Amino acid sequence: MTSHRYAQWLRDSAFGSLPHPAISIAVTLGYLAALYPGTLPRDTTITAVLTTVFSALGACTGRVLARRSRGRPEEQARRIVFGSCLVILGSAVGMAVWWQNLIRSAVDVAPAGVGWCAAATLPAAVVVVAIVAVPRTAAVVAAGALALTAGLLAPADAGADEQRLPVSSSAQHDPGTLLRGELRVGEFDAAAADLARSWTASGGLSARAVVVAVPTGSGWVDSAAVDGFGSRFAGDVRVLTLPYDQVPSWQAFVSDRSGSAESAIAVVSAVATVLDSVPEHERPRVILYGQSLGAVGADAARVWLENEHPSLLDETVLVAPPAGTVALLSRTPRTVLANSSDPVVRWSFAELWRPHGATGDTHVRGPRVPDAPWLPVISFVQTSVDLLGALDGAAGVGHRYGPEQAGPPHPLRN
Structure with missing residues (x-):
């Protein structure tokens, strides 16, 4: 050439x-x-x-x-x-x-x-x-x-959501604290009533507190939170949880969030029915707790109690609720916990056109990471990418939480 x-x-x-x-x-x-x-x-x-x-x-x-x-x-x-x-x-x-x-x-x-x-x-x-x-x-x-x-890159189950649930017994007892109800999709009231009977049979009315823990999609409750409540009340506590589905949390969040709210309301209704016959000074403290999708159900149960039994609820603890899924204000004491680096609490389609705004009672926890200025579309994309690694870190990083879930930085009363 x-x-x-x-x-x-x-x-x-x-x-x-x-x-x-x-x-x-x-x-x-x-x-x-x-x-x-x-x-x-x-x-x-x-x-x-x-x-x-x-x-x-x-x-x-x-x-x-x-x-x-x-x-x-x-x-x-x-x-x-x-x-x-x-x-x-x-x-x-x-x-x-x-x-x-x-x-x-x-x-x-x-x-x-x-x-x-x-x-x-x-x-x-x-x-x-x-x-x-x-x-x-x-x-x-x-x-x-x-x-x-x-x-x-097909979506994987959220780490802890891999726990499988028994569906044959009315209540499963984990040593010391946790009582788990039976999964009965569409029959939450009956399952909640059975769970309440197991709670009273276990001596729950004489305990210092009862925690209604709303699980994630697959019925998982963070063991770190259970341990935290156990430490906070010196082991004198019962944690009640009622599963509402057997799919990973992200699937339940996308397909149908109503099960989380309906099951939580059924449990607090059953608990309220029992406590109505107990003198107020003899009642255990009533606490609502939920993480991720469970926080959505816990906040719905809080609203129900505020309307139906306003004097019964002591406090609500919401951990990492997905962006825009819980009420901005609460009439009863409520604490929202969110890690500084957790993308779940920021992710929503609204982030395409406006930055995420946290509730006024949100306590930011975990290592403080630098936060880039919000940009339309781009920040949403980057938050979505962060979801892929949200469960890879230690407690306090991303969507991982520890015993601090057990309550606000300063307990409301002993």
Whole structure:
């Protein structure tokens, strides 16, 4: 091949010139959106997938815009835009590493190193080059990769939600404290009445407190909370819980949240029926507790008690309620606990257009992580990505909580 023919081939090939400015700008914007920080550490796999997908979307968008643009940009314009974008991208990677290490330091995780930087840059660069240079081949490969990724990233049960429930006995007794009712979907009143009878038979009326713990979707109650209530009341407490489904919490949240509220109201109604015949000074303290989806049911039970038995309820403890699912105000003492890095308490579709607002009685717990300014759409995406690792940390990080769930920082009364 002569030098003249080589030069002609180079000019005509996909690599004969720098990308159209629309492609450079769109890829840069997509990459910046992918690197915008959340509140939890990002591992290399999630980082690689996120930056690659957003950069690929930017490249595809840029190609469409370039095809629709009139005229062919001069080479100098391409060089200026391309060089400027490279500087911005390099600065963004440095900023992302710095922010990532701030988060990791706060939650006691090893700092991001060379491997994290490579994951954040190399896969995205390869995919963008492929889309720009050989778009048809890249489309075929991307379709196969998307199908494989969809299978590998199918939603998993939320860690603790893997606990399976017995459904044959009217109440299951865990040593010391926890009494679990029978799962009877659609028959919560009967199941709650059986649970209340088991509670009184166990000597619950003479205990210092009774905690109605609304479980998550699969019927799970955090053992750290049970231990916390046991310590708070020196073991003189009964924790009552009635399962309402056998699916993971996220499935129950998406498909039907009513079971959480209906079962919780059934239990507090049965407890109230028993306590109505007990002199007020002899009654145990009545506490409502719920974590995650369980907090939704616990808050519904609080409203019911405030309307039907306003003097019966001592306090309500809600842990990590999903954003926008509980009332902003309470007529009775209520404490809402949320880890600083928990994405569950921020995630809602409303975050697409406005920042999350916490209730006035929310106590922020756990290590304080840096919080990036809210941006429309982008913050919602980053919060959604954080959900993937919300259960990976220790207590106090993400959606993991410890014995502090047992009550407010300063107990209301002894």
